[in-house]
Amino acid sequence: MNSAVLPLPGDDDSSRARALSIGLWVFMGVATTLFGLFLTAYVMRLAGGDSTVIALPPQLWLSTALLVLASVLMQRAVTAPPARALLAQGGLCALAFLAVQCWAWLALQSAHVVVAGNPAASFFYVLTALHGLHVAGGLVACGATLRSDDPPRWRIALCARYWHLLLAVWIALYAAFNWITPDVARVICGVPR
Amino acid sequence: MAYVDAADHLADDAHAEPRSFLTRYVWSQDHKVIAVQYGGTAIVVGVVGLVLSNLMRLQIGFPGVFSFIDAERYYQFVTMHGMIMVIYLLTALFLGGFGNYLIPLMVGARDMVFPYMNMLSFWVYLLSVVVLMLSFFVPGGPTGAGWTLYPPQAILPGTPGHDGGIVLMLVSLVIFIVATTMGGLNYVTTVLQARAEGMTLLRMPLAVWGIFVATILALLAFPALFVSGIMMLLDKTLGTSFFMPALISLGQVSGHKGGSPLLFQHLFWFFGHPEVYIVALPAFGIVSDLISVHARKAIFGYRTMVWAIVVIGGLSFVVWAHHMFVSGMNPYFGFFFATSTLIIAVPTAIKVYNWVLTLWKGDIHLSVPMLFALAFLLTFVLGGLTGLFLGNVSVDIPLSGTYFVVAHFHMVMGVAPLLVVFGGIYHWFPKITGRMLDDRLGQLHFWVTFLGTYLIYFPMHYLGVLGMPRRYYNYENYDFIPASAHMLNVFITVVALIVGAMQIVFVFNLVWSTFRGARADANPWRAASLEWFTPHTPPRHGNWGAKLPVVHRWAYAYSVPGARADFIAQNAPPEAGGFEPQPHSSKGTAS
Numbered sequence: 001m002n003s004a005v006l007p008l009p010g011d012d013d014s015s016r017a018r019a020l021s022i023g024l025w026v027f028m029g030v031a032t033t034l035f036g037l038f039l040t041a042y043v044m045r046l047a048g049g050d051s052t053v054i055a056l057p058p059q060l061w062l063s064t065a066l067l068v069l070a071s072v073l074m075q076r077a078v079t080a081p082p083a084r085a086l087l088a089q090g091g092l093c094a095l096a097f098l099a100v101q102c103w104a105w106l107a108l109q110s111a112h113v114v115v116a117g118n119p120a121a122s123f124f125y126v127l128t129a130l131h132g133l134h135v136a137g138g139l140v141a142c143g144a145t146l147r148s149d150d151p152p153r154w155r156i157a158l159c160a161r162y163w164h165l166l167l168a169v170w171i172a173l174y175a176a177f178n179w180i181t182p183d184v185a186r187v188i189c190g191v192p193r
Numbered sequence: 194m195a196y197v198d199a200a201d202h203l204a205d206d207a208h209a210e211p212r213s214f215l216t217r218y219v220w221s222q223d224h225k226v227i228a229v230q231y232g233g234t235a236i237v238v239g240v241v242g243l244v245l246s247n248l249m250r251l252q253i254g255f256p257g258v259f260s261f262i263d264a265e266r267y268y269q270f271v272t273m274h275g276m277i278m279v280i281y282l283l284t285a286l287f288l289g290g291f292g293n294y295l296i297p298l299m300v301g302a303r304d305m306v307f308p309y310m311n312m313l314s315f316w317v318y319l320l321s322v323v324v325l326m327l328s329f330f331v332p333g334g335p336t337g338a339g340w341t342l343y344p345p346q347a348i349l350p351g352t353p354g355h356d357g358g359i360v361l362m363l364v365s366l367v368i369f370i371v372a373t374t375m376g377g378l379n380y381v382t383t384v385l386q387a388r389a390e391g392m393t394l395l396r397m398p399l400a401v402w403g404i405f406v407a408t409i410l411a412l413l414a415f416p417a418l419f420v421s422g423i424m425m426l427l428d429k430t431l432g433t434s435f436f437m438p439a440l441i442s443l444g445q446v447s448g449h450k451g452g453s454p455l456l457f458q459h460l461f462w463f464f465g466h467p468e469v470y471i472v473a474l475p476a477f478g479i480v481s482d483l484i485s486v487h488a489r490k491a492i493f494g495y496r497t498m499v500w501a502i503v504v505i506g507g508l509s510f511v512v513w514a515h516h517m518f519v520s521g522m523n524p525y526f527g528f529f530f531a532t533s534t535l536i537i538a539v540p541t542a543i544k545v546y547n548w549v550l551t552l553w554k555g556d557i558h559l560s561v562p563m564l565f566a567l568a569f570l571l572t573f574v575l576g577g578l579t580g581l582f583l584g585n586v587s588v589d590i591p592l593s594g595t596y597f598v599v600a601h602f603h604m605v606m607g608v609a610p611l612l613v614v615f616g617g618i619y620h621w622f623p624k625i626t627g628r629m630l631d632d633r634l635g636q637l638h639f640w641v642t643f644l645g646t647y648l649i650y651f652p653m654h655y656l657g658v659l660g661m662p663r664r665y666y667n668y669e670n671y672d673f674i675p676a677s678a679h680m681l682n683v684f685i686t687v688v689a690l691i692v693g694a695m696q697i698v699f700v701f702n703l704v705w706s707t708f709r710g711a712r713a714d715a716n717p718w719r720a721a722s723l724e725w726f727t728p729h730t731p732p733r734h735g736n737w738g739a740k741l742p743v744v745h746r747w748a749y750a751y752s753v754p755g756a757r758a759d760f761i762a763q764n765a766p767p768e769a770g771g772f773e774p775q776p777h778s779s780k781g782t783a784s
Contacts, residue, residue, distance in 0.1 A: 006306050008387060015386075019306045023382045026412065030374055034416035037463070041420060041456060045435060050451030116432040119451065126427065 017154035024158050028165050031134060035169050038127055039176055045119045046185035053181050054120045057107035063100035064174060070094045071167040074160035083156055090163060091142040094135050101128055127173050138162045210734050222308035223734055224293045227315050231289030235282050238322050242277035245270040247693045254686025256667050264666040265353040268337030275340025279468065280369060281322055283610055287475040288411060289318060291617055292380050292404045298724035299401045301389025301742045303735045305379040317372035324365040331357030341461060344436040344454050348429040350443050363426045370415045380408040391744035393777060398722045398748040399492065402499050403478020406506040407471045414467035421460035458520055462513035469606050470509040474502055476613035477544055480566045483616050484548055486720045487563035488555030489759055491749035494547040501540035508537045518589045527586045534584035545574060561635035565616030568643040569609050576605025597657025600650045608646045623713030624724060627731045630710060634702040638695055645692035652681050721760040722748035747773035
């Protein structure tokens with residue numbers, strides 16, 4: 001079978017859609033587990049005595065807004081025409097999100113917040129990098145969908161679902177960076193001050 | 194939708210059949226070829242792991258005789274042996290090998306749902322193996338940190354392979370996890386989406402259930418290894434302090450501070466314990482099928498067996514800290530993890546009882562696959578019982594650093610699953626190649642391997658109770674270790690070498706029988722499950738010819754009263770009877 005999806009008998013298109021949908025749900029489970037474990041490690045490590053809060057760069061508000069917009073555009077692409085154009089705009093927003101994340105990295109670097117510094121900084125760089133890879137993977141899938149002049153709705157729906165996960169993960173990460181300070185982490189882990 | 198419709202469009206797909214040698218056998222997207230690729234690679238890398246274990250035994254049995262085995266090399270052998278056997282052999286063979294071969298054939302699909310990704314999964318796995326093997330050739334050699342790779346010692350000077358070795362090990366693991374995830378997505382989706390008409394979830398053979406649940410465990414547990422691998426890689430290469438505390442190593446102040454080695458242990462064992470069941474659940478499933486076929490009896494308590502697999506899979510995520518009792522923890526946590534560990538014994542014991550009750554009054558054929566299945570039962574029960582010892586905090590603490598633990602985990606997750614691997618290969622080899630493995634060589638292989646592994650590991654329990662510490666390079670000049678223990682070590686080493694050599698016979702049998710073995714008929718074991726009813730043996734590309742099978746019953750219709758033969762195929766017409774004990778209708782079936 002020289003194809004990405006096995007030609008399943010029956011209604012080819014809908015059975016492929018179901019297969020890809022299940023595959024995506026499973027992958028989303030894996031990605032969620034991965035980031036969940038990273039966040040657990042983040043809390044446990046920040047409970048250590050050497051952790052300090054880092055000042056998060058303001059660019060992150062812009063990147064968050066871009067990812068929210070990307071998610072909204074993707075959702076609109078599922079329900080309203082012109083689907084392909086909306087899909088492309090959602091993809092572009094995600095691309096812009098990556099650019100702004102790089103800008104945020106540069107801002108942190110210029111503030112001498114380095115990866116091997118305190119654990120909050122280390123986790124920030126690692127988690128934003130991994131989330132960036134997660135976004136980049138989505139962009140590849142989005143690009144493949146855009147190769148078709150009239151991409152089927154179910155493919156756009158899969159892209160939208162993936163984009164919502166990207167947003168949910170990013171919001172969880174951003175919330176953790178903001179609110180799970182070393183003090184909060186120590187309370188969660190029951191570590192005396 | 195759970196089932197695919199009977200109408201089949203494969204014949205219309207002009208791209209279905211690969212034409213060239215490269216696309217047929219190398220860059221193949223056929224699950225059967227990929228399974229053999231996975232299996233072949235795993236066996237080759239497993240032989241490396243086997244040789245390493247024999248080198249370790251040479252040092253323990255005859256200390257100082259083999260001067261090339263110095264302390265550093267010994268620890269490198271230990272580490273690479275452990276990692277190779279657990280990850281690159283057993284996990285890859287059960288999921289990538291058996292999973293790939295059996296799932297589509299047993300559920301009545303033409304292939305995995307994502308064939309291209311399936312192909313990528315193998316090549317990424319091969320890349321991980323190549324990266325791992327490269328570590329033998331970098332300056333300093335492979336890592337000698339122990340297979341658990343505990344920081345801080347894993348990346349500090351003084352540990353063998355603390356430069357290139359540990360980096361390549363971590364990179365290889367991360368690559369392996371990518372491969373496993375790609376494979377796992379396929380296995381889960383194929384089971385959920387590509388089953389033949391009538392193949393309800395509760396008609397699937399237990400081999401598929403075991404592989405299916407183990408795959409879910411792998412998808413949820415391997416991310417923990419991924420997370421810890423990435424973080425340790427950064428501690429090593431960029432100088433972060435995720436796991437590395439402030440310390441002085443060999444007189445030098447390290448640049449790290451505040452990291453938590455315990456955090457690594459939690460992450461590692463959150464992966465590490467489910468990993469035991471990633472290996473064990475496919476073995477449980479496969480052995481259930483072997484026992485049923487070769488005892489000519491329906492599996493006892495099929496639904497209970499399914500639920501036991503699911504429950505064991507769930508519980509495996511809440512016991513990880515029993516590997517960390519000696520690391521110290523809140524006594525209430527210790528109590529929780531000891532209790533959850535002991536609770537796992539309940540569904541596991543149910544499975545053992547059901548296997549025994551399946552054998553009870555069965556028409557037992559002592560074929561080579563059945564011998565291996567019976568040997569698994571004995572070995573697994575023994576290894577499982579010693580697990581109950583170690584699950585108790587107060588017993589674990591004095592025994593944890595001794596050979597008792599080595600004996601326990603080799604019995605329960607080394608030898609027992611490997612016996613199933615052998616049994617499975619002897620059982621399905623006729624389907625894979627169209628030829629039988631040589632029976633005399635198989636019997637020889639079985640008896641030497643089974644008795645030999647008992648002779649190796651059974652005495653180790655006594656050595657452990659005696660207090661003989663594990664992980665030591667040399668046991669000379671310790672007054673508390675009596676001369677008899679040294680004699681026992683010599684004996685164990687000699688047996689280990691014999692068992693090791695016997696695996697050459699197995700590999701020879703595989704190669705020789707592939708080309709010269711006796712021709713097998715389509716269903717040499719007279720089994721009822723779907724994979725034996727392909728139009729061709731070995732199955733051709735697409736598995737089922739023009740029309741997909743329709744399933745009418747479970748896979749365990751053996752010795753059905755009044756039936757013409759002592760088995761009824763899953764896809765035999767409904768009139769043949771032999772339905773599951775709690776018949777359930779499904780689209781297109783008349784049960």
